[in-house]
Amino acid sequence: MNWRRTLESICLPVGAILAGLVLFGIFCSLVGANPFGVFGSIWKAAFGSWSTFQNTLIRAAPLMLSSLCTALPARLGLVIIGNEGALVVGGLAAVSMGLAIGTSLPPVGVQALMAIAGMVAGGIWIGAAGALRHYRAVNETISSLLLNYIAIALLNHLVGGPMRDPNSLNKPSTAPLDAVNMLTNMPGTRVHWGLLFGLIACVLAYFLIQRTTFGFAARTAGGNIRAARIAGLPVGKLTIIVCALAGACAGLAGMVEVAAVQGAANESLNVGYGYGGILVAFAARHNPLGAVLVSLLVGGILASGGILQRSHNLPDATVLVFEGLVFLVVLYSDSLYGKLPFFKEKPVDASPPAVTPKSPSPV
Amino acid sequence: MTAPAAPEVLGWWGVPLAILAGMMRGGTPFLFVSLGECITEKSGKINLGLEGTLLTGAMSAYAISYLTGSPWLGVLAAGVSGVGLGLIHGWLSQQPRVNDVAVGIAMIIFGSGIAFFLGKPFIQPSAPPLPTIHLGDWSSIPAVQAALAISPLFVLGVAIAPLLKWFFQSTRWGLFIRAVGDSPDAAKAMGISIFNVRMLSVVAGSFLAGIGGASLSLYYPGVWTERISSGQGLMAVALVIFAKWNPMQCLWASLLFGGAQALGPALQSVGIKEGYYLFNAAPYILTLLIMILTCSPKRTLTGVPGALGTDN
Numbered sequence: 001m002n003w004r005r006t007l008e009s010i011c012l013p014v015g016a017i018l019a020g021l022v023l024f025g026i027f028c029s030l031v032g033a034n035p036f037g038v039f040g041s042i043w044k045a046a047f048g049s050w051s052t053f054q055n056t057l058i059r060a061a062p063l064m065l066s067s068l069c070t071a072l073p074a075r076l077g078l079v080i081i082g083n084e085g086a087l088v089v090g091g092l093a094a095v096s097m098g099l100a101i102g103t104s105l106p107p108v109g110v111q112a113l114m115a116i117a118g119m120v121a122g123g124i125w126i127g128a129a130g131a132l133r134h135y136r137a138v139n140e141t142i143s144s145l146l147l148n149y150i151a152i153a154l155l156n157h158l159v160g161g162p163m164r165d166p167n168s169l170n171k172p173s174t175a176p177l178d179a180v181n182m183l184t185n186m187p188g189t190r191v192h193w194g195l196l197f198g199l200i201a202c203v204l205a206y207f208l209i210q211r212t213t214f215g216f217a218a219r220t221a222g223g224n225i226r227a228a229r230i231a232g233l234p235v236g237k238l239t240i241i242v243c244a245l246a247g248a249c250a251g252l253a254g255m256v257e258v259a260a261v262q263g264a265a266n267e268s269l270n271v272g273y274g275y276g277g278i279l280v281a282f283a284a285r286h287n288p289l290g291a292v293l294v295s296l297l298v299g300g301i302l303a304s305g306g307i308l309q310r311s312h313n314l315p316d317a318t319v320l321v322f323e324g325l326v327f328l329v330v331l332y333s334d335s336l337y338g339k340l341p342f343f344k345e346k347p348v349d350a351s352p353p354a355v356t357p358k359s360p361s362p363v
Numbered sequence: 364m365t366a367p368a369a370p371e372v373l374g375w376w377g378v379p380l381a382i383l384a385g386m387m388r389g390g391t392p393f394l395f396v397s398l399g400e401c402i403t404e405k406s407g408k409i410n411l412g413l414e415g416t417l418l419t420g421a422m423s424a425y426a427i428s429y430l431t432g433s434p435w436l437g438v439l440a441a442g443v444s445g446v447g448l449g450l451i452h453g454w455l456s457q458q459p460r461v462n463d464v465a466v467g468i469a470m471i472i473f474g475s476g477i478a479f480f481l482g483k484p485f486i487q488p489s490a491p492p493l494p495t496i497h498l499g500d501w502s503s504i505p506a507v508q509a510a511l512a513i514s515p516l517f518v519l520g521v522a523i524a525p526l527l528k529w530f531f532q533s534t535r536w537g538l539f540i541r542a543v544g545d546s547p548d549a550a551k552a553m554g555i556s557i558f559n560v561r562m563l564s565v566v567a568g569s570f571l572a573g574i575g576g577a578s579l580s581l582y583y584p585g586v587w588t589e590r591i592s593s594g595q596g597l598m599a600v601a602l603v604i605f606a607k608w609n610p611m612q613c614l615w616a617s618l619l620f621g622g623a624q625a626l627g628p629a630l631q632s633v634g635i636k637e638g639y640y641l642f643n644a645a646p647y648i649l650t651l652l653i654m655i656l657t658c659s660p661k662r663t664l665t666g667v668p669g670a671l672g673t674d675n
Contacts, residue, residue, distance in 0.1 A: 031480075079462070079464050081411075081464065081468070132654075132655060134660075135660070136654075136655050136658050136659065136660065137658045137659055137660040138651075138654045138655055138658045139604070139654075139658075141464055142600060142601055142604060142654065143651060143654065145597060145600070145601065146601055146647045146648075146650055146651045147651070149594060149598075149644060149647040150644050150647050150648060150651070153640045153641060153643050153644030153647070154640075154641075154644070156640035156643075157638065157639070157640040157641050160639070160640060161637070161638075275468055275471065275472065278465070278468050279465070279468055279469060279472070282462065282465040282468075314480075315479065315480055315483040316479075317475075317476050317478075317479030317480040317483070317589075318476070318480060319476075320472055320473070320475060320476025320479065320480070321473065321476035321477060321480055322476075323472050323473075323476070324469055324470070324472040324473025324474070324476050324477075325473060327469040327472065327473075328451070328455060328466070328469050328470070328473060331455065331461050331462075331465055331466055331469060332455055332458060332461065334458075334460050334461055335458035335459045335460050335461050337460070
């Protein structure tokens with residue numbers, strides 16, 4: 001059986017995270033903090049009790065949605081890093097929709113329209129990168145990166161001028177959404193419904209990619225674009241649709257941030273869920289279900305920022321160092337698949353060598 | 364960032380003056396990171412992590428300048444910190460199945476984490492800045508004098524660009540880098556170690572990017588804060604494409620981007636407040652438009668290294 005492979009795909013990521021913890025522990029002791037105390041605090045702040053785990057869940061929700069923005073196009077062989085931009089335009093569109101409707105519709109209807117507005121805006125944003133890729137051969141990594149900056153400038157422009165709420169003094173913001181239109185918390189928790197959006201989106205994305213003909217076509221085109229063209233697959237249409245879906249997920253993340261956390265659009269929209277999502281996607285090896293788990297891990301790391309500052313007197317940038325170290329080691333662990341002798345299958349069964357999915361590379 | 368010149372004396376003349384100053388001030392970090400990215404990409408690797416390198420460089424330069432009192436030691440420290448991050452990127456991004464874009468983003472997070480962590484104590488104190496070369500002393504207007512006070516780092520960057528062009532065109536080592544970037548198989552047949560050449564290219568590129576960071580914290584804006592970089596490190600990647608992987612065009616492109624960055628604040632200071640942030644987006648929109656116009660599905664970009672971003 002293939003148990004060695006399964007064991008490998010469990011042991012390598014877990015081992016990588018442990019190695020990242022060890023490196024971070026060394027870093028902590030170098031700067032004079034007790035690593036075990038720090039680990040204890042992170043654990044307590046992130047996963048220790050139901051009450052603190054909810055903080056983790058709140059941060060994991062937008063990461064799940066944002067990671068799909070990289071993970072879906074990756075199956076087509078595209079490296080999209082426009083998560084931040086799609087998130088920002090999604091948030092802006094959702095706020096505009098929410099403010100325009102106001103209270104003339106029941107809250108559920110307003111929320112649905114806000115979600116749709118966010119998804120459409122994000123979808124157009126990343127879909128454009130896909131279209132440029134297909135029609136003009138513009139490198140999608142670079143164009144989506146540029147679109148991030150354009151989106152942030154658009155946010156600053158609208159929030160600082162045309163859409164500015166005169167009452168927001170220190171931090172320019174749009175007018176706040178009506179309180180009834182905000183996404184509520186799930187019953188009995190402090191966690192908003194956005195988490196459910198994230199989970200559903202990841203599960204749907206998994207089924208779309210792994211279990212449908214559409215997903216099969218996308219993966220074929222991602223594996224060998226020439227073969228896909230010869231087989232008559234509509235590569236251009238696939239590229240644009242997958243990119244638009246990916247952008248829609250990040251746009252929905254923006255809507256969730258606006259409608260459940262911020263209550264208005266302001267510069268807090270680009271707090272790093274975009275770039276965090278890219279790393280989640282790569283660490284999950286572009287598997288949407290894996291992205292759920294990795295999002296929880298990263299959400300936990302982000303949630304522990306406050307306690308490190310309070311009880312260990314470490315600056316809030318400590319979580320960035322931690323996140324960076326863990327991801328560097330996780331990325332390295334990708335190169336170890338099929339290299340460690342223990343996980344190698346016995347050469348007796350003459351099955352063809354299994355092909356590990358290659359990480360996509362920009363052209 | 365505030366407008367460098369005080370145009371109330373000069374009126375509308377302040378706008379071109381501010382743009383000129385912006386070219387030389389804001390253009391300096393662009394120049395160093397884009398030359399660094401150019402070396403890296405010529406060898407066939409992409410380094411998105413230069414944003415982290417820039418921040419670490421800015422922090423190291425400021426901290427060392429404050430602690431030792433010598434800004435030039437700070438510049439050196441910035442370069443050395445860049446080398447450190449470059450070694451990580453160069454090694455990790457060459458492992459099998461490891462994507463260099465992903466490593467770059469992890470390096471942005473790690474580099475900015477290190478910079479903010481170690482730089483926390485240096486936000487308050489003021490470090491000795493680099494001396495400036497006063498080209499504007501002929502004028503009695505202080506705004507002109509301020510705008511034409513240029514940094515020796517800018518001069519250094521301007522000197523490196525043609526040097527780098529000569530290096531790629533006419534030296535053995537330049538040929539090695541181009542061979543590795545264009546056709547790794549041919550390079551291997553020549554007996555060149557692809558790993559070593561790429562490693563050296565990434566490290567050299569990160570060294571330059573670190574110095575670009577030093578120009579941020581020790582020259583303009585000349586302070587160390589966590590928001591000192593407005594994405595110049597990430598922009599470098601777009602800028603190198605814009606410059607078609609040619610060091611001399613990197614110089615012109617950096618001046619253009621630096622000037623474009625100064626356009627928004629300059630117009631704001633003469634009373635045009637509308638669209639301030641949209642002007643800030645000008646370089647990005649410009650790059651995107653140029654890519655749309657120059658790319659085509661029928662041919663590859665001129666000057667692009669053949670193996671750029673591929674797995675081999």
